[in-house]
Amino acid sequence: MLFKKMLRDIAKHKAQFISIFLMAFLGVFVFAGVGGESVGLEVNSNNFYEDTNLADGWIYSANISDLFLDQIDCLGATTQMERQVVVDSVGDFDNDPDITLHFVENNTISKFHLIEGKELDINDGGGVWLDKSFADAKGLKVGDNITFEFENYTIEKEIKGIGYSPEYVYHASSSSIIPDFNKIGFAYLSHKAFPADAVPYNVLNIKFDGNPESYDELLDYHMGGYYSSFVERSEHTSVGQFADEIDQHKMMGDIFPVVFILIAMLILLTTMRRIITHQRTQIGILKACGFKNYSIILHYLSYGFWLVLTGSILGLILGPMVLPPLFYPSMSANYKLPSWDSAWSMNFVYVAALMVIMSLAVSFYSVKGISDEKPADTIRPKVPKVSSSGFIEKLGLWKHLSFNIRWNYRDTKRNKFRALMTIVGVMGCSALLVCAFGMYDGMNDLKEWEYTQINHYDSKLVIEEDAAQSQIDDIASKVNGDEIMEGSIEIESGSAKKSGSLLVLNETDLITPTDYDRNSVEIKDDEVSISEKMAKMLDVGVGDTVRWHIMGSDKWIDTKIDKIHADPVSQGFIMSADKLKDLDLNYTPTAIITSDHVTEDYNGVKAANSMNNMTSSWDELTESMWLLIYILIFFASLLAVVVLYNLGLLSFTEIEREIATLKVLGFKTGALRKLLLTQNLWFTAIGFVLGLPVGYYILAIMWESSGDSFYILPSISPINFLITMVITFALSILVNLMFSRKIKKLDMVESLKGVE
């Protein structure tokens, strides 16, 4: 019978219970969905890494001899190793694609993952095993021949297999952040395919025991000076980028559900309190009839329990089914994995269970007080709370305040709980909005900063590696451009070691290094400037000395930092060509920048990227980010409406009698609406103000998690701040308007007929 009563009660309060159900569902749905996606990525990539025996680390050295191998082997921690020659080649196609060739000694570490054709045969010097993305882009099939040019060699091989490599889950060229598989690719070959008798091995794939840091130290201690660099797995471009991506998804998957679940609990708490207050006398009657306390408690616990339980189960089932397929298509365009499956984690069940338990606790908290009372007391209406006069009332000012303000002040004082809930709800809403708009601003700002304020050339010509300096100078003068050099470096300070970028500039007005406030930073010819984020990560400042080397070279250099600049997307050094030469390093320009729009195809130029190309590929990369921002704004608004409406309804029911009395006394509907609006606006204002730092904090965490190379500080533009405020308050007023109909329809006679 009580079950029937519950169903009818739920039907009566359907708005609240639908909200509870929805929020519980959405919370678990998003958590399990995004979780299923990110755990899926993790599981898929880990399986892939495992299956192909991805290296734990890579040692780069100009020539890896047998002796070198023996020495590495003598380091106790090394468990497995294999040499490769890795060279950049140009494929024989119209667009001169960059193909990275791996001539492998055994194919035991970082193995080629075959999709079609036959497995990589280490004794087959005539075959090549090609990147599937590149093969697809070029329409190449097993059995086709393909020609590569590198250094002074030209080799033609037959495609024996097509597949993936664990070192190329993420693969983008130096000239673009978006992979264009028509222009880049990789290929695996047997060392026997190398067109020289002595194979100049330059990369050693390592598997080792223990953590990478201690291996690095061990290596440095024993072999320091005999190799150019060591890259551990997490620093590898492909592995690192993919792991960052997974982390970002996880971050989103964690923040959203927390908000939904909190809201579900908030609404459950307020609704249950309201129902129980309303049914106080009913509870008394049940008690008087002889119902045991625990069966009454159980009855009230079951309201939220069933809804939250069904919502969670539905979310658990649907989340991992629906969300990952939405993300995977755009993911698989940029990342290459043999399989894209969503995965399941017990964490989802734990979170769902936690939510169900929380809902029980919340319901229990609401019903506990009443179940402790004597039936005789419960059967009578609750003794009204006595208001007391605080210091504000004692001030002379009080008497001059309008009834509206006095009434609202006292009502708030008497219903602190309701006030608190509303404030928390609005706070959540404004925090999410601040976060969403902050991201919006940050993304726009970053684009503006990087592609307008720092880089203001029109075209960037990426120079081929074997181009002669005279050839470069020639092109530069033809296009009226300036030469720059870009490279990857590794910087070390104390115990911290970070990879970063190097930018070498001659006198140019096409790139303007700036500080965080966009004031240009002048870096003199004899100065080295470090980016602000890199300085923070290494914990260094102006005047400190850091050790660094160019990736691929074993020459470490100590350099004093003279300046600090800021850059949103690349962290590292900026210096002049003279300074570079001073440090005894080769200046080899890698690109020419010009304010002309270059379309002509020069010999020695690998690619010409216009600023438009770069910004549009940036837009493409950030597409999913924008989607997320819109979703965030939508849910923040939904949240505000749900919370304000529910709490508004709650407060309306509580003061219905007073409102009816005021109406009978002759107060106009407008005045009464204003009465309710005033309170809403107060709470909205407080919640909004409190939400700002919370949103700012979430924003800071989000930017923080966006990866080492990004540097954005949380901030929100005045206009978006205003929009955030307008949305929050507009929603508050909108909800208020929903109540004005209720005030109009309020049956004065019924409301006044004695206490329930």
Add this chain to the structure above:
Amino acid sequence: MSTIIEFKNVDKEYKSGEHILKAMDNVNFTIDKGEFVVILGPSGAGKSTLLNLLGGLDSVTSGQIIVNGNHVESFNDNQLTEYRAKNVGFIFQFYNLIPNLTAIENVELMKDIVDVDIDGLSVLDSVGLGNHADQFPAQLSGGEQQRVSIARAVAKQPTMLLCDEPTGALDSKTGVLILNLLQDMSNNRNTTVIIVTHNAILAEAADKVIRIKNGQIESIAVNENPMKVTDLDW
């Protein structure tokens, strides 16, 4: 004395589905200014309906209600609100004070709806509650709360006081005090007081007694020499 309230052929029907309930059936009566009127009848007779119609809380199905020369039955919602604010002082069985406001604030609240300067303290003094002005309703006894509600009703100097079982929730001794206060309002201040009750004893204290039954007027009697409420045999 002049007639200030007139019911002319008033009908009131409530529809619930197919069923039509006639709560007021051809009701006619007049009330003069300053009269102390008692409306008597068993429960379900239509007393509250009558009071609701007169108080502007509900509208007639047909007929006319004329108050101070205005046709109340023709008022729209806004006019009804205005009418309630200016003409009607309600006194309820359960007082219906605003729990968030102190006694004096409950009285001075009326300043927000009528253009009358109200000295809350002197009004409260007139109901004998001057020394409880700063207390909240929950801190007052039932009788005291009802006195605040009377003070609130008279403060705006309405055309009439409408009292719906004003002593229903009080013990008889306190009830007499309240009724006495209401009679004084009528006698000394020339306020029209209309009390709805099922307690027939009060009839002897009224200037006019209207008895209703099944939605119809059973009788209207005028007392030439009404007794003092305090002299009644309770």
